[in-house]
Amino acid sequence: MTTSPERTGEREGPMAAAGADDERLRRWRMVLGPDGAERGGQTLTGRDAAMDGALSTLYGGGRMPGGRARTGRSAGLGASVPAVARWLGDIRTYFPSSVVQVMQRDAIDRLGLSALLLEPEMLEALEPDVHLVGTLLSLNEAMPETTKETARAVVRKVVEDLERRLATRTRSTLTGALDRSAGTGRPRHQDIDWDRTIRANLRNYLPAHRTVVPERLVGYVRAARSVKKDVVLCVDQSGSMAASVVHAAVFGAVLASMRTLTTRLVVFDTAVVDLTDQLDDPVDVLFGTRLGGGTDINRALAYCQSRITRPADTVVVLVSDLYEGGIRDEMLGRVAAMTASGVQFVTLLALSDEGAPAYDREHAAALGALGTPAFACTPDLFPDVMAAALEKRPPPLPDTA
Incomplete structure (x- = not known):
């Protein structure tokens, strides 16, 4: 006997609706965590149960170390390196890389796992990303020798990934800008x-x-004949600028590899360190930084100003959230003096893929009044910003202060 399409549709309609309801309940159960099961939610099995366990370990449910039951949404990975390493392996099995990086970041922030990052076994289990590099750099001085080589390998993997993504476009964009300006x-x-x-x-x-x-x-004229421009990257290494420091080191190495540019990299907190002689290896640059501490932009700009010999052919890029701990009026005076002499001055409130950064709006507005707008910049946009500066035209402003 042949079943009519109408009757098949009548039968499949309720079944399809039931399937959609089950999927909706499953998703809500995953969102609610163990609390969802206690409230009569769907029971999870197989891969779903394993994913739920990994999430609950970090965000709630399960038991605290020592066996005490937890209430609410508190987290509990404990302080065992093998246990954490196993958990890191689990989340890499069940979640995509972008989600793994977020969960790692949350684990470090919520559970205070920074000390465990000093263990080689722990580092080997992590998914490397820019934020992890920033955390490792902040722990650099406390890192035992047995961990440093592993940490350098993690940092180098991130740096090489960034270079592969950014170097070719940066060189081609800036070479074109130099050719046009000449x-x-x-x-x-x-x-x-x-x-x-x-x-x-x-x-x-x-x-x-x-x-x-x-x-x-x-x-x-042929770009290879002579150096056309001087570039000074002046980078704030306060703790909030960690991702920007990583990207600046990579871009500094890329710019230094171009024969048509001379590149200087200066990092600062309350002290100023010139890392130009390490630009051939951005990993060495990063381990030469010291994340944290105060901020003295005025002192850093004074150093950069003293190294400028060709103002009309110089681009200064200040990467800072502008929370100045030095002398504000002197800082602004230096910027005004540099621009008046012909220097192209660019202020980047952040050089990262993060959202809108926190920054000192009063200082940003003051710089804008001097004709040097301050704005956040993603790494992908940085070549265009630099090209505009080299050609002495207004830069693209994705997030103007």
Whole structure:
């Protein structure tokens, strides 16, 4: 006997609805954690139960170390390195890398696991990311020798991943900007910028011949002939700027690899350290920083100002949340003096993929009044910001102060 489509639909409709309800209940049970089961929620099995256990270990449910039952949403991984390492392995099995990184960050923040990061076994089990690097750098001085090599390997993996993602575009974008800024009206044949030449001569189009007469040639001198610009990266290494320090070290190494630029990297808190001689290895740069402490932007800018020899060909990039502990008026005076001498000055409130940063709005507004807007910048946008500075044009402003 053949079943009519109408009757099949009548039968499948309730079944499909029941399946949707079960899925909805399963999701709510995962969100609510063990409390969901106590309130009559769906029972989890298999992979769902394992995922729920991993989440409950961090965010609630289960038992505290020593066997005492927990109430509410408190967390409890305990302080056993093997136990934490097993938990880290579990979450990498059940969740994608982006979620694992968030859970690791929460575990370190919520459970106070920083001390465990000094154990090689713990570090080997972690999913490396920029935030983990920042935490390791903050623990650098307390790190035992047995852990330092493992920590360097973790940091190097993150740095190499960032370089693969950012280096090629940075070099190509900045090379183009340097070529355009060094434009010449009498280029040799191999140095003609044909795209710009055609655009500049469109009024000379001859319809009968279907061609453009290049009355004016537009080109650029070869970028490899000489250094065209000096770049100074002045980076705040206070604890809140950890992700920015990591990205700045990577970009500093990329810029230093370009023969058309001279690059200086200066990091500061209340002291100023010039890490330019370590720019060939961003891992060495990062382990040369000291996250935390106060902030003296004025002292850092004074040092950078003293190293400028070609103001009209210099770009200074200050990476700081502008919470100044030094002399505010002197800081602003230095910025004004540098810009008046021809320096292109850019202030980045953050150089990271995070959301809107916390920063000193009064200082940001004061810098804006000097013609140097302060804004947050993602790593992907940094090449465009630098290209604009090299060409002496307004930068893209994704999050203007």
